[in-house]
Structure formats: structure tokens, C-alpha cells
Amino acid sequence: MTTVAAAVVELLAEAGARRCYTVPGESFLSLIDEVDRHPGLQLVSVRHESGAAFMADADARLTGVPAIAMASRGPGSSNLAIGVHTAHQDSTPMIVLLGQVDSQLRGREAFQEVDLTAFYTPITKWAVTAERAEDVPELVARGWRIATSGRPGPVAIAIPSDFVDAEFSGAVPPPVAEPATLDTAAVEELAGRLLAARRPVAIAGECARPARDRLVAAAEHFGIGVCTSFRRQDAFPADHPNFLGHLALATPDATVDAVTGADLLLVIGTRLDEVTTQRYRLPAPGTEVVPIGRYGHGGIDADPADVLAALARRGGPARPVDWTQVHGAVDAWSTPPAGDADGGVHPAAVIAALHRHLPPDGIVTNDAGNFAAFLHRYWRFPPTTTQLAPVNGAMGYAVPSAVAAAVAAPERTAVAVVGDGGVLMTGQEIETAVRLGAPVVVLVLQNGMYGTIAMHQARDLGRTSGVDIGLVDLVRWAEGLGAAAYGVTDARELDEAVRRAVTGRRPAVVAVRTDPDIITPTATLTGLLERVPV
Template identity: 40%
Template structure:
């Protein structure tokens, strides 16, 4: 046995857990961990400009890599700043371990400098929170933290590390790395589900994060083809099913196609694959009709029946369920179902085809998405903030490969840029583009410096209408002619990007976007493309109405 300081023991566990990247803002309360990472041969420490950026990067890195993300921050203010990324990881079921420095053990309970009681503070934001009181227990408790983060329904775990504990030395007792055992479905339950799908006259599958997490899109394609069912993706899980496939019916979220919503509300059977039925997915919990029966498959038993009561709940890893179902299923031949699938996909194609509408004074978002669809490679990874710009992205961009979209189901602003950096760290060979509004971009744009310092060439598209557009839209709907607090003013983002050492482009009309994109790609540096849009058009549906009105008038 060897004696290690607490800080070195923490890093030893990280090494045994195969951690390759960690994101942080350094702080004096956990310098013992930072020092132990000095010139570490296999773990790269990426320091950020804000803890929110660090937690977003770690969360997106986890999604993109399939590994447990790691972020670190100091006590009090640093820990509080991490919270936005931890909340995102909780709602997105992303495996994440947050290591947070804490006040010295003898000072606890005295309102010491930056003291926060973390186990209660983070208790409802995370799967588990633990404070390690002695260096001897670091291997035991930190390995458990990683196991908790990735097992069952994955999520974030907070580990509090008292400053003085990290400087103690103790014998390092090596622990076995626990690998999660995914639950397998009972064959009888799978057979019952298949019978119900076959007997249903109007079935539909809703695919969620359980599909994307297990990379099961190909299995789901075979499942849909075999059983002759349409597939819908839940909120911000676009890449759970190839959007151009004939069985794809569309997505659920803000601005979903009304015909699709009506179809689901009138369905006699919904098969939910790894979705927690969020408020946005369910259209404020109104999605399933009274006559609709539900078969719900989820890795977490606590998620089954949490929103809607199923007639059949199956606790299982989604991939394992699909594999077993394909072993047992017989092809369903039904002309009525085939026609329903074709009709739904045709409606989706019509709804999601971006017109090549160009504008001279501003950039028309319809035309922008038309060009993006033609220009982006199929394996490009897109990340995004929340914001009214997202309505065009969700409606018109077609995701045909899994692991190509990373976005927060929590609706966190400021997510797009740091998420793109985290995704690019995981996949340096792929084109990674973030989409943000001007409001969200300003919340984490300081991470451009991180991208420059670590030579991470992401492309950030900033849709600038000089306002908090989503809130303005709600404001004008609910409190007409009483606009307050949503108007913004901005510097030239392209010029700001250059000051950071990035490539910068400002686009004021549609025809200039593709040349700007090519210049950004050719620069080999982090790049910002600022797109100036019409502040009077706040949604994709409004844009459509404006174009139809103009054509009618002409």
C-alpha cells in the first residue's frame, strides 16, 4: 500500500475511472486536486472563464463521448455557479461528477468564508451528494459517485472535498471499479407489448433520451419497420431516429406540427421508449388522450407512471428491450397502418422543408436554414441554447445520424457555445456548430477565450435580434403593448470575436452567409458568425405567415 494526499487520491480515482478530460475554474479550496493533475499523463484539465461554462462543457462532453463528465469548482460562489449545468444534467439524464472544494472541517457551521452546506444545497438538483470527511474514504466514496452518475437513469453527483482533508495523507486502498448492470426486460412483458402494438389501430412510438444515450437509433429503425409504426422524437431528442426515414413523423416540443399532435392525442396506443414525458414534450401534460393506452419502457422504475399511468410498464434498458423485441417480433402487414405512416411522414416533410426565402435588409431565418441544410455535413454536431431562434432550427434541420444534436431539455440559456466546446473536445474530427441568440450568447461568450487558448475550433452562429426574443413573444401575447425588460443592445459580435483571437463574420443578408461559413471553416480557429435578423419576426410560424401574406399580396 502507498500513502497519498487526499488530492492525489482524488486524481488516482479519476485515473482508474478512465477520466480523460476535466473542466474547471480553479480555486484555492481544492488546489490539492489541481496540483495532482499537474502534467498528468492521461487527464487534461481545461480551465474555464466561468463555472457555468465548465459545467456546460462537462455535461456536453459526457453526451458526446458517452463517458462521465467531470467538472470542478471552489466552494460557495464557485459551487453555486456550477448549479446551472448540474440542473441541465439532471433533466437531461447526463452522467456527471462535480468535485467541489469545501471549507476546512474545523470551521464548518461557523459561517466560514464562502461556506455552503452542499449536501442539502444540491440534494434536489442531483442524484446524490456526498461530503468526504476523511482521506481514507476517498477511493470508496468517489468510485461510488462515478457509479451513481452512470447507473440506472444517469445524472449528476456532487462530491464535496474539505480543503484540509485534501492535504491529509492516508493509505490508498484500491477499490474495484463498479460497472453498471443494465436491467433486462422480462420476455413475457416484451411479448405482451408486441401483442398490444400489433392489435392497436393507431399506434405511435415516442423516442427519448433512453434511445440516444444507448445509441439505439438503428435498432429503433428496424423496430418501426417490422411493426409498421410511426416514430416521434421527444423534446430536443431529434437524433433518436433518422429524420429522413419514411417512418419518422416529427418531433415534440415548442411549435410542433398540429396534425402530429392531433394524431398522438387520438392514438389508441403510445409506446414510450426512454422518455420522462417532460412538460414540453407533453404540451403541458395534455398530449395523451383519455382513450390512449400507454406502454412505457424506461431504465428507471421511478419514471414509469410518473406522468401518465401505463397499462404496461417495463423496467429495462431501451437497447435491451429493442433487441429482445426484434428477436420475438413478426412483421406486421397492415395497409391502414402503412398509409398512416406515409401520411405522417409526408406531413413532416412538408412542415420541415425550409423555403429559400432571402432578405436584403436582414437575414431571413427560413432562407438561412435552407442554406444550412445544404451546407452542413450529415455528421456535423449541432448544439444550441434556448431562444426564439431555436424554432427555426427545430423545425427545418433534419438530423439523420445519432449523436449529432446536443441541447438542454432544461431550456438553459448560455449552453450553446460551451456545449460546442465540450463536444468538440470529445470529437475533434467533426464539425461542431453552436446556435445561440444574442441574449444567451452574452451569458457565456467569455468561453471564446477558452476555445482560443486550447485551440478548439468550434463555429458559433449568433442570431442577433437585440432582444430576449422568446420572452418578448410571451410578453406580447399575454401583456400586449406593455413591453419592458426584453429589449437589448449589443456590440458587434464579429469584432468582439476577433479581439478574443477568433475569426469573426457579421452577416446582414442571406446571400452572404454561405461565404462567411466557408471563411469560418477555412480559418482553422474558433469562429463567430453573427447573423442580424428582423426583430419583428419572433417565430418560425410567424415568419411563414409573413411570407404567405406577401405572396398573396403580390
């Protein structure tokens, strides 16, 4: 005889989960205990539930296997929700276990009670509350299948606190999802359409990244020009002649024109979100669109890796398409400026320094904020570098996700690129990294404001309000959390600080005072304020 908690933990370990991220809560004590005691699982206690969810998201994206995020009842579950929403929009498989009030107290607005099924339904693939203790393992098994089938995503299972210690003697079906079979006839038909197309273009996203080499081979064989979807810059090598750019908040005209002019558009392993489609202006009317991946909107419903491998293996001579002009325009657009800044370090110089010192197999996580425009524009992703970034624009993502990356892949260098707004939201997870010995590097572009909001206010209103952030001494702050720390106020100090942080193999923070006036790669805050009459 075993308990519900023990059965659930064993099931998750057998399915392939390796880490559980949580802030401990009294409504799931036995689950915490069972995870900690299981030889195949690591319990990672974090400083805030949002960090737990962001870490689980990053872990799953990096490994391809769902991680577990746990939180307790109303307050903990509310804190966790931002990272679950991130996983939902990013199509990341995640198992969310939520402690709930005792079953006999439900429905009476008991202490910290929230209807967790109703709360989590809009931000998950599936949300459910267990009604009987004996149902819990089966619900978790079903949740694993749902999270990893079709378009991946998070599932949430709420477990009343009196259920986890209940005895369990039933059998649990295996949680592994059935793989989709490849329709070889559909692939052959697609190959014919690619050969007949004049300007075939692909948009590659999150589920195309594990098949990057196969995508390169297929692109070369069929002459496909490849764009990457928003914050999926690692899905195709930026130095490849068929690379047509990154569909982001700021996108070169040449990239948009290439997608607009495509007569056949492959959408590989991604959804066509608002940013990728440039506010739903793409694809152009009349463009023939073929989705590849398990996103439930036609096309070829199979693992993109299998489809791309079949295309790459197809015999016959390669059919080249000349993408030189588009690729050259994207290259020129992505070249960092050479000028200096007056009121601090130029943000582009920070990105250039990171590019010089990060190993080719590094992991870059980035937060939301105006600083990210410089990363997206000037970072040229080598073929072996991984990017982890939230398509829902959640602030606070970078530091927790980099910590998870350093835990899940300690042999690689994980760097969080973040603004002072984001680092002051979740930077306390540096303590988690120090405690676990995870050698994460946090590169902070500190301009003393919520830059994105200041930009919008200046452009639309001609003034700013509520955007100031005090110039916190992030060096002393980081040292207080146990990390190495380097302060940079002059561009000449950048290389040495970044080099020491990257090679030190311990948690480290590089705090760079950037020029607050340089608000985007193409605009200054002063210039925007002057354009709008007050």
C-alpha cells in the same frame, strides 16, 4: 501511501472519465494538480463555472461516459449550479466535485461557506459532504455508480479543503454500475402487444439516441410511428417514412394527433417532461403506455438499446402501418419559407445555410431563445448528426457545449447555434476553444433583443420592456478572443460565411444580423403588438 486527491483521480480515470472542466479554486488545489498530471485525463480550464458544467454535460452526452465538473465553495459552486440543473433535467451522468471550507471551520459561516449538500440536493441524484478524509474515495465511487445507474444524472460530492492532501491507504470498490439484465419474456410480451396494436407510436429521447439504428429496425418491423422528445431531434431520422415529428414548444397538429390516437405508446429512454407532453396533455387518457429504459416508472427496466435490439431480431414478417399522411404533414410544416426579410436576414435562411454546409456527421448545439424555434422547425436531422440542447431552456448552453464537443470529438464539426443574448452570457468560452485549438463554429442569430421575452410581452401586454440588447460588434469581439469572424447583414452573404467557418478548422464566429420583427416562424413582433389593446 497516496493522498485522497490522487486516489480520487485514479479512481475516476479507471472508471472511464477522460476530461475534467473547471475554474481553478484554492479549495481543491491538489485535485487540479493530480488531474493535470494524470496521463489518462485532460484538465480543461474554462472562463466561468457555468461553462464548466455545460461542457461536462455535453461531453457526457456525446461520449456516454460521465465527465467531471469541479468548482470551489460558495461562489464557484453557485455559478456551476445552472449546468448541474441542466444535467439533472436532461438525465446526463456527471460527477461534480465541490471544494468546501476546511472541516474544522464548517458550520460557522466561514469565508465562502455554503451548505453544499442542501444546495445541490434538489438538482442532483445524490449530494453529500465528506465527513472524514478516508471516506472521500468511497463517496466518489458510490457517486459514479449512482450517476450511471437507473435514470442517469449528476451527483455532487463536497470535499473539505483539508481532506484532499490527507494520506489514504484504503481500498476502493470498483465504481462501475451493475448492468440491468434483459427480461426476454417481457420483450416477447411487448412484441405481441405491438403486433396487436392498430396504431403503435413511440416517443424517443436521450437514452434512445445510441440505439437509433435499432429503433429504425424495430419501427420498420412493427410499423411503429416515431416522434422525438423535446430537443432530442437526432433520436430518429427525419427523412424516414415512420417519422412523425418533434414534440417541442411548437408542434404540428398532425404530430399531436398521432400521439393522441395511439393505442399503444412506447416511451423510449426519456421522461415525459412538460414540453414533450404539450403541458401534460399527452398521453391521452386511456392510452396504454409502456416505458422502456431505466426511469423507474414501470415498463421494461433495461437499456433501450438491448430492448430495441431484441425487438429488431424477432422473426416473422414485418407488419407495416401507413404513416404517410402524418409524415407528409410534418414534412410540409418543416419546409422553410421562401420569402425575404425587410429588416435583416430571415432566421429560416440562416438555418437553411447551415443545413447546406454542415457535414452529415456534424454536431449541432443549440441555446434557448426564440431563434431556436427556427432551428427546431426547419432543421432536418440526417441520421448521423448529433444534437446537444438543454431541455430546461438554460441560456448560455450552446457555446460551452460546442467547445466540449470539439474537444471530445475533434474529427467532427461542432456548431453552436445561439442568439445574441446567449452568446453574450457564455461566449467567452471561445477563448477556451482558441487556447485548446478546438475548431468550434459559433453561428449567432443577432436580433438585438431577448426575443422570447419580447414575444411573450407583446402577446400578453401589448408592449415590451427590459428586452433590448445593444448591437454589439460581434466580429471585433470574436477576433479579440482569437477566433476567425464573419459578419453577415445580407442573406446573399450567408453561404460564403458559413462555408468558410465550417471548413476553416479553427474557432470561428458567424454573426448574422437577423430581422428583429420576425419573432417566430408564424408571427411578427409588430403583429403581436397590434393585437393587444394598450
